[in-house]
Amino acid sequence: MNLYLLEYAFASLVRDRFKNIIIATIFALLVFILFSLLFIANSLKHEQEITLNELPDITVQKLRASRHYDIEESVADEILEIPGVTSSTGRVWGYYYFANGGVNFSIVGVDRFEEQYKKSLEKIIQKYDLACEDCSKMVVGSGVAEVMKGSYFKEYFNFIKPDGKVKRVEIAGLFTSDIALEANDMIVMGKEDARELFGLEASKVTDIVVKVANPNEVATIAAKIKQMHPDCRVITKDDLRVSYQNIFDYKSGLFLALFVVVFLAFFIIVYDKASLISSEEKREIGILKAVGWRIDDILKEKFYEALIVSLGAYFIGLLFALIFVYGLNAPLLSNIFSGYSQLKPLLKLPFVLDFQLFASVFFLSVPIYMAATIFPSWRVATMDSDDVMR
Amino acid sequence: MIELKNVTKIYHTQGGEQVDALLGIDLVIPSGSVVVLRGESGSGKSTLLSLIAALSKPTSGEVIVDERQISKLPDNFASIYRGENIGFVFQRYNLIPSLSVAENIIVPLIPHNLERKIIEEKLMRVMKLFSIEHKESAVVRNLSGGEQQRVAIARACVNDPKIILADEPTANLDAALSRNFLEILRVLKSQGKTIVIATHDPIFFDQDFVDAFYEVKKGRIV
Numbered sequence: 047m048n049l050y051l052l053e054y055a056f057a058s059l060v061r062d063r064f065k066n067i068i069i070a071t072i073f074a075l076l077v078f079i080l081f082s083l084l085f086i087a088n089s090l091k092h093e094q095e096i097t098l099n100e101l102p103d104i105t106v107q108k109l110r111a112s113r114h115y116d117i118e119e120s121v122a123d124e125i126l127e128i129p130g131v132t133s134s135t136g137r138v139w140g141y142y143y144f145a146n147g148g149v150n151f152s153i154v155g156v157d158r159f160e161e162q163y164k165k166s167l168e169k170i171i172q173k174y175d176l177a178c179e180d181c182s183k184m185v186v187g188s189g190v191a192e193v194m195k196g197s198y199f200k201e202y203f204n205f206i207k208p209d210g211k212v213k214r215v216e217i218a219g220l221f222t223s224d225i226a227l228e229a230n231d232m233i234v235m236g237k238e239d240a241r242e243l244f245g246l247e248a249s250k251v252t253d254i255v256v257k258v259a260n261p262n263e264v265a266t267i268a269a270k271i272k273q274m275h276p277d278c279r280v281i282t283k284d285d286l287r288v289s290y291q292n293i294f295d296y297k298s299g300l301f302l303a304l305f306v307v308v309f310l311a312f313f314i315i316v317y318d319k320a321s322l323i324s325s326e327e328k329r330e331i332g333i334l335k336a337v338g339w340r341i342d343d344i345l346k347e348k349f350y351e352a353l354i355v356s357l358g359a360y361f362i363g364l365l366f367a368l369i370f371v372y373g374l375n376a377p378l379l380s381n382i383f384s385g386y387s388q389l390k391p392l393l394k395l396p397f398v399l400d401f402q403l404f405a406s407v408f409f410l411s412v413p414i415y416m417a418a419t420i421f422p423s424w425r426v427a428t429m430d431s432d433d434v435m436r
Numbered sequence: 437m438i439e440l441k442n443v444t445k446i447y448h449t450q451g452g453e454q455v456d457a458l459l460g461i462d463l464v465i466p467s468g469s470v471v472v473l474r475g476e477s478g479s480g481k482s483t484l485l486s487l488i489a490a491l492s493k494p495t496s497g498e499v500i501v502d503e504r505q506i507s508k509l510p511d512n513f514a515s516i517y518r519g520e521n522i523g524f525v526f527q528r529y530n531l532i533p534s535l536s537v538a539e540n541i542i543v544p545l546i547p548h549n550l551e552r553k554i555i556e557e558k559l560m561r562v563m564k565l566f567s568i569e570h571k572e573s574a575v576v577r578n579l580s581g582g583e584q585q586r587v588a589i590a591r592a593c594v595n596d597p598k599i600i601l602a603d604e605p606t607a608n609l610d611a612a613l614s615r616n617f618l619e620i621l622r623v624l625k626s627q628g629k630t631i632v633i634a635t636h637d638p639i640f641f642d643q644d645f646v647d648a649f650y651e652v653k654k655g656r657i658v
Contacts, residue, residue: 048547048549050545330532333530333531333532333543338516338519338522338547339515339519339547343515343546430491431492
C-alpha cells in the first residue's frame with residue numbers, strides 16, 4: 047500500500063477543509079437521520095414481535111351494541127371443555143385515565159392461583175406478594191411510577207372508582223419487563239381490586255383468553271366458540287397479528303416518507319458532487335498526470351479522499367444516532383411511531399443489534415458517495431493532460 | 437535521442453473549428469543537447485513539447501524517444517514514461533498553489549512509493565541546486581514568480597529525468613531572474629540532460645550552450 051497517496055489524500059482534504067467539513071456534516075446528518083429512523087422502527091418492531099408472541103391463541107369478548115362488554119367468567123369453564131383447549135382464563139383489565147399526567151394506564155388484575163396467560167405476569171406474581179387482608183397492593187411499570195411520582199404519589203395512589211369513591215392502592219414494587227412498551231404503562235393488582243376499580247360484578251371478567259395445544263387447531267376451536275357464543279367476538283392470534291401489523295405499517299408509511307425525503311436530499315448532494323468538478327480540481331488532476339501519476343494513482347488518491355469523508359461521516363452519524371435514540375430516547379421522532387399504543391410515558395427504546403441495518407445504511411450511503419466522487423475524477427483523468435490543463 | 441517523424445496534430449475547437457497545430461514535423465534532437473524552438477504564440481511550439489512529453493497524442497506521425505515509440509503509448513504507460521524520463525517546466529508553472537514548496541516538489545515521487553529517506557534526499561538535492569531550501573515550508577501561492585519558477589524546475593528535476601522540457605520559461609520573469617534561469621540550464625546541461633525550450637524570448641538566441649534553434653511557424657519548422 048502506498049501510504050504517500052493516503053497522506054496526499056488527507057492533505058487534500060485539509061486544504062479544502064471548509065468545503066469538506068460542510069460535505070461531511072451534511073453526510074453525517076443524513077446518516078444520523080437514517081439511522082435514527084431505522085433504530086426507532088427496529089426497536090418498536092422488536093417490541094411488537096415480543097408482544098405478539100405473548101398473546102393468547104384466542105381471545106373471546108362479549109359484544110353489546112357492537113361494543114366490547116363484560117362477560118360471565120363461567121364461559122371460561124365452558125370453553126375449557128372443548129377438546130384441544132389447554133387453558134381458558136377470564137381476564138380483568140382496562141384503562142385508567144390519569145388526569146394529572148394526561149395519560150392512560152393499563153390495569154391488569156391477576157389471581158395468583160390461576161394460570162397466567164403471559165410469562166411476564168407469571169414473573170410478577172412470583173416476585174411480588176399482592177395479597178393483603180385490609181389493603182390493596184399493586185406493582186407498577188417504570189413509566190407509571192414516573193408519572194405518579196410527578197404528582198407526589200410515591201408509596202400509594204388514590205384511584206377514583208366509577209361510583210366516585212376513592213380506592214387507595216399501595217405501590218408494592220416496580221417491575222421491568224423485556225417489553226418496554228408493556229412494562230412502561232402497566233399496573234398489576236389483585237383481580238378483585240381491579241374489578242372494584244372498574245365497577246365489574248364479581249362473576250364478570252373483561253374477556254377470556256384461551257390457549258390451544260395444537261396451533262393448527264386454533265381456527266377450528268375459534269369457530270366452535272363462535273358457534274357456542276354467537277354474541278361474542280372471537281379473535282385469534284393471527285387476527286391480532288394482522289391488526290398490529292397494519293398499525294405498524296401505517297406508521298412505517300410516515301417513516302418511509304421521511305426516509306424518502308432524507309434520501310432525496312442525499313442524492314441531490316451526490317448528484318451535485320458528481321456533476322460538478324471544479325476547474326481547480328481538473329487542473330490538479332492534469333498536473334498530477336503530467337508529472338507521472340497514472341490514472342489508477344489518481345483514482346486511488348480520490349478513493350482515499352472519499353473513503354475518509356464518507357466513512358468518517360458514516361461513523362459520526364451512527365454514533366450520534368445511537369446517542370440520540372438510545373441515550374436521549376429519540377425526542378420528537380419516537381412519537382411518530384409510538385403513538386399507536388395506549389400510553390407510553392417515557393418509553394425506553396430497547397437496543398436491538400441488527401448488522402443488516404448497519405450494512406443497509408452503509409451500502410446506501412458510502413459507496414454511492416464514493417462513486418460520485420471517483421467517477422468525475424476518472425472522467426478527467428482519462429482525458430489528455432494537455433487538454434485538461436489548457 | 438528524440439525523433440519526430442512527419443508529425444501532425446489537429447485540434448477541433450468546441451465550436452467545431454479545425455486547428456492545424458502541427459503539420460508534417462520532422463525533427464531530431466540528440467541526447468544531451470539543448471534545443472530552442474522559437475516562434476510566435478500559437479505557432480505550435482507548446483503542442484510539440486506536449487507530444488514529446490506524451491501529454492497528448494499526434495493525429496498522425498511518430499514520436500520516438502530513445503528508440504521507443506511513445507506516440508502510441510496507452511495512457512498509463514505514457515504516465516510511467518513521463519515519470520521516468522520527462523521533467524516539464526510549464527509556462528504558468530502548473531504548481532498546486534495550496535501545497536508547500538516541498539510538497540509540490542515531491543509530487544512526482546509519490547507514485548513510486550520510495551522510502552521516506554530517499555524522498556528527503558532527492559528533495560534536499562533539488563532544493564539546494566535551485567536555492568529554494570529556505571522556502572521549503574512556504575505555501576506556493578505566496579511565492580514570487582521567480583520563486584515559483586524555481587519550484588517548478590525543482591519538481592521537473594526531482595526524478596532526475598533525462599529530458600527537460602520548458603515552455604516559455606522566462607515569460608513571467610524579469611531580466612535578472614531570466615539570467616538566473618539561464619545559469620540553471622547550464623547546470624542541467626552539464627549534468628547531461630536533453631533540454632528542449634519553447635520560447636520567443638530573444639535572451640536565449642545568443643547563448644553559447646544552445647546547440648540548435650528551430651523556427652516554428654504556423655505548425656511547421658521553417
